[in-house]
Amino acid sequence: MAVVEKSYPVGENRSFQCASFGGNAKEYFGIWIVNVLLTIVTLGVYSAWAKVRRNRYFYGNTALLGHTFEYHAKGKQIFIGRLIVFGFLIVTQIVTTVAPLAALIVTPLLILAFPWFLMRGLRFNARVTSYRNVRFDFVGTYGGAFKAIFLGGLVTIFSVGILAPIAARWFYRYVFDNLRYGDRPFSTNPTLGAFYKALGVAIAVALIGLVVLAGLAFAISGTSPEAAMSGSMGRVSVWHWAIIGFVIVYAVAGLFYRAMVRNIVWSATMIDRRHSLLSDLSRRRYAWIAISNVIVTFATLGLMRPWAAVRLQRYLAEHTAIHVDGDIGVVIDQVRSSGGVISAEYLDVDGFDFGF
Numbered sequence: 624m625a626v627v628e629k630s631y632p633v634g635e636n637r638s639f640q641c642a643s644f645g646g647n648a649k650e651y652f653g654i655w656i657v658n659v660l661l662t663i664v665t666l667g668v669y670s671a672w673a674k675v676r677r678n679r680y681f682y683g684n685t686a687l688l689g690h691t692f693e694y695h696a697k698g699k700q701i702f703i704g705r706l707i708v709f710g711f712l713i714v715t716q717i718v719t720t721v722a723p724l725a726a727l728i729v730t731p732l733l734i735l736a737f738p739w740f741l742m743r744g745l746r747f748n749a750r751v752t753s754y755r756n757v758r759f760d761f762v763g764t765y766g767g768a769f770k771a772i773f774l775g776g777l778v779t780i781f782s783v784g785i786l787a788p789i790a791a792r793w794f795y796r797y798v799f800d801n802l803r804y805g806d807r808p809f810s811t812n813p814t815l816g817a818f819y820k821a822l823g824v825a826i827a828v829a830l831i832g833l834v835v836l837a838g839l840a841f842a843i844s845g846t847s848p849e850a851a852m853s854g855s856m857g858r859v860s861v862w863h864w865a866i867i868g869f870v871i872v873y874a875v876a877g878l879f880y881r882a883m884v885r886n887i888v889w890s891a892t893m894i895d896r897r898h899s900l901l902s903d904l905s906r907r908r909y910a911w912i913a914i915s916n917v918i919v920t921f922a923t924l925g926l927m928r929p930w931a932a933v934r935l936q937r938y939l940a941e942h943t944a945i946h947v948d949g950d951i952g953v954v955i956d957q958v959r960s961s962g963g964v965i966s967a968e969y970l971d972v973d974g975f976d977f978g979f
Contacts, residue, residue, distance in 0.1 A: 639944035639946045640944055640946075640947075641901075641940075641944035642685060642687045642944065643685075644684055644685050644939075646684035646937075651932065651933050652930075655929045655932075658673035658677060659673075661673065671702035672698030674696075674698075675697065678694040682752065688947070690754065692753065692754050693752070693753045694751060694752060700747075708740070738771070741768055742761075742763055742768040745798065746763070748761075754804070761801055763798070767797045776790070788818030805959070807894060809894055811891045812891055818884065822880065825880035826876070828875060832872030833869070836865065840864070874914065879907075885902050885904055886903060894945075898948050899945070900944070900945055903942050913935065916931035
């Protein structure tokens with residue numbers, strides 16, 4: 624696999640080496656179509672093994688500093704995790720159907736259980752991922768997940784979104800501050816102001832989009848805004864077009880926000896307090912890739928889905944970089960010598976993927 628790496632010089636003493644993705648749509652199409660057909664034939668059972676094949680292809684073709692990542696999960700682990708979640712949901716559905724008042728107890732329990740599922744999912748996915756034969760790990764607790772997910776959600780809802788950046792900061796700090804490479808900790812400390820700036824940009828994009836939509840409706844109908852909204856264009860009412868337009872505007876604003884937040888969080892992240900990460904996604908480019916991928920996928924009845932997935936993964940990889948403080952070979956040897964590899968066999972059998 625050809626590995627193409629670029630360098631981003633920063634300051635006088637630091638340079639970032641970006642990742643690369645060596646996969647292509649033709650190769651992935653073969654994996655994807657087999658996964659789809661076997662999942663259909665087995666009524667969904669094979670989807671767990673399909674996820675393993677898909678992730679191994681993407682991890683194995685994502686290179687950083689000349690080495691690729693590895694995905695070690697087994698289909699059986701993912702299948703058991705899904706069975707547990709599916710069985711849990713079936714039981715709660717039966718209980719609430721037989722005794723409707725039980726929903727007053729079951730629903731809060733489900734809400735409280737969600738942070739635990741998320742925590743276990745993060746731990747599983749970290750532990751089945753390795754780079755240069757060193758596993759990642761996640762040491763987050765249920766209490767941290769409860770604050771990041773449950774309290775963060777409440778803060779966002781009751782503040783009508785005004786405090787959403789605070790909740791986002793809680794969530795990303797929970798994820799990155801508890802991530803480990805071997806025994807070396809990740810840490811991130813993005814500023815709250817940066818999150819509010821991202822939210823402000825997303826709101827501005829949404830408002831501009833809504834003004835443009837209103838202007839288009841008025842221009843097409845050639846009458847007042849009220850009359851325009853009561854008219855029609857062909858067989859579709861203006862209200863339906865307005866809903867479609869609102870969804871598109873909301874999606875574009877959301878993609879702008881996601882790209883900015885990724886840049887903020889990753890660029891504020893350190894590994895072992897020495898090595899820096901960097902993300903420099905372009906908001907417009909990221910939104911264009913995501914939206915055009917959806918359009919192409921729908922227009923081809925899903926057949927171009929592999930092309931879309933490879934296209935997005937390549938863009939994300941090429942705009943993710945790392946600055947290593949020192950020689951990478953020496954750094955990896957230090958991690959290995961401190962016991963980062965010893966637990967690999969244990970990690971192979973620990974846990975299931977609950978799909979969160």
